Amino acid sequence: MLVIKNLHAKIEDKEILKGVNLEIKPGEVHAIMGPNGAGKSTLSSVLAGNDKFTVCEGSVTFNGKDLLDLPPEDRAREGVFLSFQYPVEIPGVSMVNFMRTAVNEHRKYKGQEPHSASEFLKLMREKKQLVEIDSNLTNRSVNEGFSGGEKKKNEIFQMAMLEPKLSILDETDSGLDIDALRIVANGVNKLKTKENSTIVITHYQRLLDYIVPDFVHVLYKGRIVKTGGKELALELEEKGYDWIKKEFED
Amino acid sequence: MNVTCRITDLQEEYVALYDTHLSTLQAGAPEAMNALRGKAIEEFKKLGIPSNKVEDYKYTNLQPHFKGELNVAFSNEAAQEGVSTDFNCQVPELQTHNIFFVNGWYSHQTDACPLPEGVIMGSIREKGNANPELLAKYYGRRAPIGTDGPAAMNTAFAQDGAFIYIPKSTVLKRPIQIVNIMTGDVDRLVFQRNIIIADENSQAKIMFCDHTLSSSKFVVNTVSEIFANESSVMDVINIQNQHNNSVQVAGYYASQKKHSNLMTNNMTLHAGLARNNVKIKMEDEHCEAYMNGLYLCDKNQHVDNFTFIDHAMPHCNSNELFKGVMDDGSTGAFTGRVLVRKDAQQTNAFQSNNNLILTESARINTKPQLEIYADDVKCSHGATVGQLDEEAMFYLRARGINTDEARVLLMFAFAYEVIEKIRVEPVREQIRGLVERRFRGEFDKCSSCVACGDVDGHLGCL
Ligand SMILES: Nc1ncnc2c1ncn2[C@@H]1O[C@H](COP(=O)(O)OP(=O)(O)O)[C@@H](O)[C@H]1O
Ligand SMILES: [Mg+2]
Numbered sequence: 001m002l003v004i005k006n007l008h009a010k011i012e013d014k015e016i017l018k019g020v021n022l023e024i025k026p027g028e029v030h031a032i033m034g035p036n037g038a039g040k041s042t043l044s045s046v047l048a049g050n051d052k053f054t055v056c057e058g059s060v061t062f063n064g065k066d067l068l069d070l071p072p073e074d075r076a077r078e079g080v081f082l083s084f085q086y087p088v089e090i091p092g093v094s095m096v097n098f099m100r101t102a103v104n105e106h107r108k109y110k111g112q113e114p115h116s117a118s119e120f121l122k123l124m125r126e127k128k129q130l131v132e133i134d135s136n137l138t139n140r141s142v143n144e145g146f147s148g149g150e151k152k153k154n155e156i157f158q159m160a161m162l163e164p165k166l167s168i169l170d171e172t173d174s175g176l177d178i179d180a181l182r183i184v185a186n187g188v189n190k191l192k193t194k195e196n197s198t199i200v201i202t203h204y205q206r207l208l209d210y211i212v213p214d215f216v217h218v219l220y221k222g223r224i225v226k227t228g229g230k231e232l233a234l235e236l237e238e239k240g241y242d243w244i245k246k247e248f249e250d
Numbered sequence: 251m252n253v254t255c256r257i258t259d260l261q262e263e264y265v266a267l268y269d270t271h272l273s274t275l276q277a278g279a280p281e282a283m284n285a286l287r288g289k290a291i292e293e294f295k296k297l298g299i300p301s302n303k304v305e306d307y308k309y310t311n312l313q314p315h316f317k318g319e320l321n322v323a324f325s326n327e328a329a330q331e332g333v334s335t336d337f338n339c340q341v342p343e344l345q346t347h348n349i350f351f352v353n354g355w356y357s358h359q360t361d362a363c364p365l366p367e368g369v370i371m372g373s374i375r376e377k378g379n380a381n382p383e384l385l386a387k388y389y390g391r392r393a394p395i396g397t398d399g400p401a402a403m404n405t406a407f408a409q410d411g412a413f414i415y416i417p418k419s420t421v422l423k424r425p426i427q428i429v430n431i432m433t434g435d436v437d438r439l440v441f442q443r444n445i446i447i448a449d450e451n452s453q454a455k456i457m458f459c460d461h462t463l464s465s466s467k468f469v470v471n472t473v474s475e476i477f478a479n480e481s482s483v484m485d486v487i488n489i490q491n492q493h494n495n496s497v498q499v500a501g502y503y504a505s506q507k508k509h510s511n512l513m514t515n516n517m518t519l520h521a522g523l524a525r526n527n528v529k530i531k532m533e534d535e536h537c538e539a540y541m542n543g544l545y546l547c548d549k550n551q552h553v554d555n556f557t558f559i560d561h562a563m564p565h566c567n568s569n570e571l572f573k574g575v576m577d578d579g580s581t582g583a584f585t586g587r588v589l590v591r592k593d594a595q596q597t598n599a600f601q602s603n604n605n606l607i608l609t610e611s612a613r614i615n616t617k618p619q620l621e622i623y624a625d626d627v628k629c630s631h632g633a634t635v636g637q638l639d640e641e642a643m644f645y646l647r648a649r650g651i652n653t654d655e656a657r658v659l660l661m662f663a664f665a666y667e668v669i670e671k672i673r674v675e676p677v678r679e680q681i682r683g684l685v686e687r688r689f690r691g692e693f694d695k696c697s698s699c700v701a702c703g704d705v706d707g708h709l710g711c712l
Contacts, residue, residue: 048644048648049647049648050644050648051644052640052644071652071653072647072648073647073650073651076648077650084648087645088639088642088644088645090642090645090646090659090660090663092662092664092667093646093662093663098651098659101655102646102649102650105651105655106650109650141663158649162649162650
């Protein structure tokens with residue numbers, strides 16, 4: 001589904017990704033862990049098409065298409081979804097209007113008719129239940145005044161609405177209390193099918209108790225320096241990153 | 251009588267025009283209007299049409315716009331010659347008392363329901379003649395004849411306009427809509443003079459809707475004097491929707507008495523050149539003033555809002571918010587003068603002006619001017635000039651929304667705050683729709699008048 005080959009990316013002449021290789025098949029869950037500043041968010045931004053970053057080398061294909069060639073909106077319509085580490089507040093744009101526009105743009109891309117108002121509201125209701133999001137959040141402006149946890153839930157709600165093929169969850173667990181974490185993880189699991197894939201970026205093992213990965217990768221200084229099964233996450237939780245750093249420096 | 255004048259040398263020719271036609275100007279006009287003409291033309295001789303050398307008009311040189319071949323109608327018939335008055339302008343779901351002006355002259359009025367007892371609504375010529383004492387008490391009291399060239403010129407030349415009076419303790423449930431239509435085959439210079447008086451403890455919502463319905467050039471010099479008497483609550487909403495070849499200098503000069511509450515909303519949705527002079531003087535204690543504005547400019551349009559809130563007395567609150575979106579090569583200016591006089595203790599005065607600049611070539615000059623001479627006051631002002639938020643843009647695009655659509659959403663979100671200030675829900679709803687269409691670039695294409703819903707097929711909105 002997703003094939004990343006030797007990906008290099010920079011911002012303002014500072015190289016952050018220094019040759020990332022990663023392959024993800026349908027239905028797989030990959031965890032990416034790594035210390036702060038390793039480049040995890042940069043990787044997700046580059047995949048989603050943020051032009052703040054310049055790709056200087058390498059390739060990314062998504063279901064056979066050259067992903068790097070597509071504008072961000074087309075990547076989304078092709079089925080790439082990024083749950084932002086820091087979701088943006090957009091005062092004045094209502095959640096309803098935002099989601100209706102997004103869903104209908106996806107439908108248009110697929111050659112489908114836009115949803116009628118009632119169909120759309122029905123869809124909203126269903127998905128709200130699925131991710132247990134508070135009804136009045138969707139009556140407000142996008143993320144405006146939301147708590148950290150509400151913002152993360154809102155990301156998962158959007159994911160539920162857009163039904164992506166590949167979801168990249170960038171530290172969706174940070175700042176969540178244990179109940180909120182469970183709700184968010186449950187939401188992700190309910191949306192899981194045999195066809196869609198997930199990249200879970202996280203600092204901590206805890207989320208991985210709920211969303212069980214098939215592979216765990218360690219990103220360090222812009223490269224994937226270690227890959228293992230879910231037990232690698234436990235090892236990292238226990239021993240921290242120093243041994244990885246040490247191994248890498250040697 | 252219609253007079254075509256070719257103006258090259260501004261002051262002299264306009265003064266000559268005045269001298270030649272003085273008797274026509276006076277004929278049929280209320281005494282209060284005629285009484286001020288002499289003084290006004292003398293002031294105009296001194297002040298003239300402002301160029302950008304005049305400090306208050308630094309960003310808007312009016313002189314070139316008042317030159318060239320322009321028609322002035324010195325009578326109602328001349329103003330409406332060859333003009334269909336079959337024009338319907340009701341905000342949907344909002345039943346209003348409508349009064350129509352064509353090229354500055356009273357045309358007709360329609361009423362969804364009878365006006366409450368004692369309310370006066372009509373032409374300043376007719377109603378002013380019928381109520382000479384009332385007019386004399388207020389006319390010319392606020393218009394800055396001695397300091398502003400256009401106001402002096404208007405006072406010298408104006409022959410018609412709206413007269414609205416809400417008597418003591420009367421609550422007008424439905425808004426009054428003053429529909430100003432510029433139309434016809436010839437280029438025109440128009441003077442319109444409105445007066446609005448809300449008497450003690452009354453409440454009213456007044457809308458001014460400015461339209462152009464033909465492609466001729468229109469130069470409009472309009473002055474509205476607004477009086478919010480003791481304990482009155484008044485909303486003045488201006489929706490300006492004129493074509494690129496229009497030039498309008500509009501003065502809204504208001505004064506407030508004790509415990510009154512006044513809100514002005516100047517929504518410049520589309521205009522060639524718009525200059526709004528919005529001034530509120532709080533002449534008494536415990537007044538509340540809200541002054542809001544939204545200006546949307548593209549192509550080579552120009553909008554200049556020149557505002558002044560005068561805190562002359564203690565215990566008054568004012569809150570001012572102007573926001574603008576500047577696209578293409580448009581230019582604009584905002585001046586927000588807030589004067590807190592020595593005696594105006596316990597004043598709260600807040601002002602902000604925020605601008606969204608969408609291109610490299612669009613320009614805005616924003617100038618907050620706080621002058622505070624009292625010591626026990628809370629005042630603040632802030633001005634911002636920014637671009638569309640790139641992070642928000644990326645967030646929207648990352649959800650599959652294309653750039654154009656994302657821009658519309660973000661521009662609308664920016665404008666939203668001002669729209670929501672309007673205290674009449676159906677108008678708010680109407681303006682939301684208009685602003686969105688404006689951002690989608692659908693204004694030029696409309697076949698019916700956008701501010702008014704459907705009109706007769708042959709009247710297109712430009
Ligand atoms: N907008 C930016 N400008 C400059 N440097 C940046 C920017 N964004 C990220 N970086 C740098 O890139 C590196 C990787 O950041 P990031 O991808 O956010 O790491 P992670 O998500 O793994 O914590 C860090 O050194 C960070 O300082
Ligand atoms: Mg990060």
